Amino acid sequence: MKIFLNGDAQEIDRTDLSVSDIMLSEGVKSPETVMVQLNEEYLPSEHFISKKLKDGDSIDFVYFMGGGR
Amino acid sequence: MKGFTTNAIHTPLSHKDPHGTLRSPVYDNVAFEFETAKDIQMAFEGKRPGHSYSRISNPTVEDFENRVKRVSGANGVLAVSSGMAAISNLVLTLLKSGKNVVTSRFLFGNTYSLFERTLKPWGLEVRYVDFEKPKTLDESIDENTGMVFLETITNPQLQVVDIGAIAEIAHRRGVPVVADTTVTSLYLFDSKKFGVDVEVLSSTKVISGGATSVGGLIIDNGIFDWERNSKLADWAKRYGPHALILYLRREVYRNIGACMAPHHAYLQSLGLETVSLRVERSAANALAIAKFLETHSKISRVNYPGLKSSPWHENAKKLFPRGFGGILCIELESKEKCFEFMNKLNVIRRATNINDNKTLVIHPASTIFCEYTPEERAKMGVPDTLIRLSVGIEDVEDLIDDIEKGLS
The missing domain is CATH 3.40.640.10 (Type I PLP-dependent aspartate aminotransferase-like (Major domain))
Structure with missing residues (x-):
């Protein structure tokens, strides 16, 4: 399937990929330091493991560039 | 946590x-x-x-x-x-x-x-x-x-x-x-x-x-x-x-x-890192000074949320279980009496700030609220007779001694 990661198109050869899997593959070491948008909407961190990506999904990692996250 | x-x-x-x-x-x-x-x-x-x-x-x-x-x-x-x-x-x-x-x-x-x-x-x-x-x-x-x-x-x-x-x-x-x-x-x-x-x-x-x-x-x-x-x-x-x-x-x-x-x-x-230590000391000092002033003959009114006489003491007890802060206000007879008192102080400094380590005194009506008319100040609860003390962390005996001399 094709997803858009931070605006860049990526072909993925899996169908059961979770948000958490993508974070791992992108080297996001600590999920609390990043905010996730799925299709331009906020995704609460409790859904990172359960939420599976589907073809055409757009996922963005947003960093605060500052403290007090 | x-x-x-x-x-x-x-x-x-x-x-x-x-x-x-x-x-x-x-x-x-x-x-x-x-x-x-x-x-x-x-x-x-x-x-x-x-x-x-x-x-x-x-x-x-x-x-x-x-x-x-x-x-x-x-x-x-x-x-x-x-x-x-x-x-x-x-x-x-x-x-x-x-x-x-x-x-x-x-x-x-x-x-x-x-x-x-x-x-x-x-x-x-x-x-x-x-x-x-x-x-x-x-x-x-x-x-x-x-x-x-x-x-x-x-x-x-x-x-x-x-x-x-x-x-x-x-x-x-x-x-x-x-x-x-x-x-x-x-x-x-x-x-x-x-x-x-x-x-x-x-x-x-x-x-x-x-x-x-x-x-x-x-x-x-x-x-x-x-x-x-x-x-x-x-x-x-x-x-x-x-x-x-x-x-x-x-x-x-x-x-x-x-x-x-x-x-x-x-x-x-x-x-x-040291907020809790300084806040507790300052609040304890403020309460001791407020209690001392409450019995002083030259003071018309002492206002401190930690005093039972404060109309807001019950709310303060509920909201601030660790102490009532370092600010207290007193009222003297007139603006002139306020200035006279302030000018006699030696340990307490005449300056505008709160929660400094030093105890500070100010006459709010002529300073922080000077841009307002007396009528506006009355609505804002800032009369000419009011003095604000921001109590610091010094030894409280020295502060009480300074205040006592200022009022003499």
Whole structure:
């Protein structure tokens, strides 16, 4: 399937990929330091493991560039 | 969750330091370099971590913000250049022309001036209510109300209202409660417990370690659903509970430019570590002085929330179980008597600030509130006969001795 990661198109050869899997593959070491948008909407961190990506999904990692996250 | 002071001291650094330092260095620089053009683009878009420019974010300021977040248990924290910068940034974020703020006339003089003189010409409406009459608050809120604004202990009236009851009304009407918590800075008041959505405060006071540097904080407790605010609704869809702080960081705060200096953030991180010790000492000193003054024949009135004679003592006991703060007010016969008393003091300093390590005295009517007419000052609860003492951490016997000589 094709997803858009931070605006860049990526072909993925899996169908059961979770948000958490993508974070791992992108080297996001600590999920609390990043905010996730799925299709331009906020995704609460409790859904990172359960939420599976589907073809055409757009996922963005947003960093605060500052403290007090 | 560990205690306030343990957290203040042991909040880990965001990144491991190459030298293993236990304290964040002062990154007193402006710009940060990136490996590639793509990296800097992604940093600007917020899609990779990294500071780009110190007006927007800085590692030393970040460390201070993280410490404040840890001690307060907040959802998000933004450090700014002063307490007034915190208020003005927040008002510009939550409100716009045609919107209104519901507040009390018992406001810090510069906050009143910001509302009345700076923001009214831009179309902000300010509605003054008596927070002790919840019905007037309920009646004043309408579909254009963007915030209810209050001070935890008003300065210098030292009024303490039932903040929980106010929050209940505001939330029922879909309006966030913003509290200026400068007088009870972080340690004395658990704002989340009483329904405060956002704290704004001057960290220049107790947090700076005793007037070492100017600074301010905006603290989002994560209670309010920002989709209910018309300016933040779209941001809330995209950023959820982080909408307020992100909107500030990416627009209002960035564009206004009232950032905290890295050196100030360093000093304020140091100060934060000893807040509990200094606040407890100052509150104990203030209570002892208030009790002494209550029995003095030359004093017309002593006002301190820790005294049973304060009309707001019961509210204060409920809201501030760790102490009643370091500010007390007294009234003498006349303005001349006030000046005479102030001029006789030797240990206590004539200066405008609160929660310094030093005890300070000021005549509010002729200084902080000098731009207002006597009639306006009367409505604001600032008579000519009032003196404000901000009690520090000196030996209390020396302070009482100084006051006694001043009154003789």
